[in-house]
Amino acid sequence: MDERSLMAFIKKILLNGSPEKAGFSLNQLAEILRMQHADPSQIKLVKEAAESAREARDAAAKPDFLKQDLVLAIRASKKRRREEELYSRGRC
Amino acid sequence: MGNYMDRTYLAIDGVILTYSGNDEILQIPSKLMDMDIVRLGDGAFMESLIEHVIVPEGVKTIGRRTFYDCPRLSQIELPGSLESIEFWAFNRLPMLTSITVNDLALSKKQFITLKQSGIPVGGTKYIVTDPSPLTLIMQIFENVEILPAKFIPNTISRLFEAPDSNTFSESASYNSFRFGISGGKEQTEEFRTAISDINNPVDPETEKQQDELLKKEYRADIQKTAIIFLDTENYSNSGDTYYVRAEIRFGFFFWQTLLPVYHERKQYYLYRRNYLSRNGGDKYLRVDVAILNDKGLVTNREEAEEVYAKYRMLSLL
Numbered sequence: 570m571d572e573r574s575l576m577a578f579i580k581k582i583l584l585n586g587s588p589e590k591a592g593f594s595l596n597q598l599a600e601i602l603r604m605q606h607a608d609p610s611q612i613k614l615v616k617e618a619a620e621s622a623r624e625a626r627d628a629a630a631k632p633d634f635l636k637q638d639l640v641l642a643i644r645a646s647k648k649r650r651r652e653e654e655l656y657s658r659g660r661c
Numbered sequence: 662m663g664n665y666m667d668r669t670y671l672a673i674d675g676v677i678l679t680y681s682g683n684d685e686i687l688q689i690p691s692k693l694m695d696m697d698i699v700r701l702g703d704g705a706f707m708e709s710l711i712e713h714v715i716v717p718e719g720v721k722t723i724g725r726r727t728f729y730d731c732p733r734l735s736q737i738e739l740p741g742s743l744e745s746i747e748f749w750a751f752n753r754l755p756m757l758t759s760i761t762v763n764d765l766a767l768s769k770k771q772f773i774t775l776k777q778s779g780i781p782v783g784g785t786k787y788i789v790t791d792p793s794p795l796t797l798i799m800q801i802f803e804n805v806e807i808l809p810a811k812f813i814p815n816t817i818s819r820l821f822e823a824p825d826s827n828t829f830s831e832s833a834s835y836n837s838f839r840f841g842i843s844g845g846k847e848q849t850e851e852f853r854t855a856i857s858d859i860n861n862p863v864d865p866e867t868e869k870q871q872d873e874l875l876k877k878e879y880r881a882d883i884q885k886t887a888i889i890f891l892d893t894e895n896y897s898n899s900g901d902t903y904y905v906r907a908e909i910r911f912g913f914f915f916w917q918t919l920l921p922v923y924h925e926r927k928q929y930y931l932y933r934r935n936y937l938s939r940n941g942g943d944k945y946l947r948v949d950v951a952i953l954n955d956k957g958l959v960t961n962r963e964e965a966e967e968v969y970a971k972y973r974m975l976s977l978l
Contacts, residue, residue, distance in 0.1 A: 574664060578678070581671050585679045586708050593704025593726055594678050601673050 570602070575611060576636060579618055583629040588622035595619035614639065621646030665693040675699040680706045685733075691717035701727045703747075709734075712756075718742050723750045732756065925967075 570578075582594045599615040614636070618625050621643045628634060628642040665672040669682040672693050677700070680687075691698055698717065703724040706714070713736040716723070721742055728734060730753040737751070 570664070577666065578664070578671060578673070581666060581681075582679055585671075585681045590704045590707045593707065594702060597676065597678055597702040597704070597724065598673070601676055601678075605674065 570605075570607060570611065572611075572636060575615075576634060576639070579615065579625075579639065580629045580634045583618070583622065583626045588626055591622040591626065592619045595622065614643075617643045624649070663694070663696050665696055672696060672698065676702045677705045678702045679704075680709060682709075682711075684711055686713040686715075687711045688715045689717050689720070691719045700724060703727065704729065706731065712736070714738070716740055716743070723747060725749060726752065729753055 578598065579595065582598065583591045585591070585594075595615050596619045599612050599619065602612045602615060618639060624642040624646040625639055628638040631638065663674070669680060670677055670690070670693055671679045671681075675697055677689070677693075677698055679702075680689075689698070689701070697719055699720060700722045701716065701720060701724055704726045705724065707726055707729045709728075709731050710733050711731060712733045714728070714734065715738040718740040719742050720740055723739075723743065725747045727747075727750045728737070729749055729751075733756055734754050735756040
């Protein structure tokens with residue numbers, strides 16, 4: 570799938586419902602891409618978007634939602650999750 | 662197969678990924694452009710406000726949490742093409758009142774599994790129009806109504822043979838059979854429980870009390886739901902025991918019943934073992950029927966089939 574189409578699909582999924590719902594649909598998309606033998610980087614992007622649905626949704630709400638926006642959102646999400654994990658372990 | 666996106670649906674390769682509509686009554690399309698829909702994807706209709714959904718013919722699988730948390734969904738119609746329903750596909754549906762399954766074009770191997778589909782407790786009525794040779798594994802909740810006559814299978818593809826097991830043995834008396842079964846850990850444990858009770862048949866009074874307890878606790882009519890389908894897939898062909906299995910997910914209990922049947926001037930006993938067990942968090946009722954004569958288990962297949970046909974005709978279940 571070309572990048573433009575993929576980003577359009579990811580955007581539609583992210584903006585349609587809760588982050589939880591988006592996560593399920595994105596994981597389903599990743600599975601379809603895997604079965605299509607798509608580029609592994611695309612599959613990875615979609616899976617990471619699924620894990621980062623909360624931040625990715627905010628990014629997808631912008632009119633021009635590009636791959637770099639999604640990548641930034643994923644990074645932000647990873648950072649948040651890392652901090653949350655540290656906090657829960659009492660190191661913060 | 663292609664991609665499809667409009668305001669309402671997003672689909673890829675026959676899989677609906679998302680639904681964004683506001684329909685109260687939703688007839689899911691069987692095709693989007695030229696793409697046949699074969700799967701409703703994970704979470705695709707999750708949290709939607711639909712009240713009545715019709716899944717089209719051609720759909721083979723309903724994915725995980727597909728209709729999860731739909732607060733107004735009360736009626737679901739499923740097609741005969743359906744082969745599986747995945748984990749929590751119908752979980753958290755507080756308004757659900759009926760699921761209708763239409764047997765339109767089934768092969769012997771097709772089945773619907775509501776295993777772990779998470780259909781909620783409370784007021785769910787299952788209406789299966791003509792299940793045979795459909796095989797269902799269902800969770801039974803209160804107010805379940807299943808029309809009994811239609812659920813005695815018309816096309817038993819075969820009587821099941823007990824899997825090979827070194828614990829299988831028989832004695833001269835019908836009430837001291839032991840069954841063993843190979844298979845998963847849960848199955849082995851269930852049958853260990855079953856084995857101890859087989860050697861101690863329940864007296865009619867205790868059985869009646871157990872019946873009442875079951876009915877009270879689960880509010881379902883065991884007699885009517887005892888056979889809904891045949892599970893043809895789970896056991897290997899080996900050993901000499903012939904019995905028919907029917908499986909319904911139900912609860913946690915165990916009792917047994919022995920039904921006499923006369924066929925061609927001989928008396929047979931249909932040993933029906935009903936037990937409810939919890940398997941990894943899921944509850945189910947399993948009914949095994951063994952056909953016995955005064956010498957023990959009937960292992961002649963033809964004879965067993967004849968007796969079973971007779972007992973079915975008598976609607977002893």
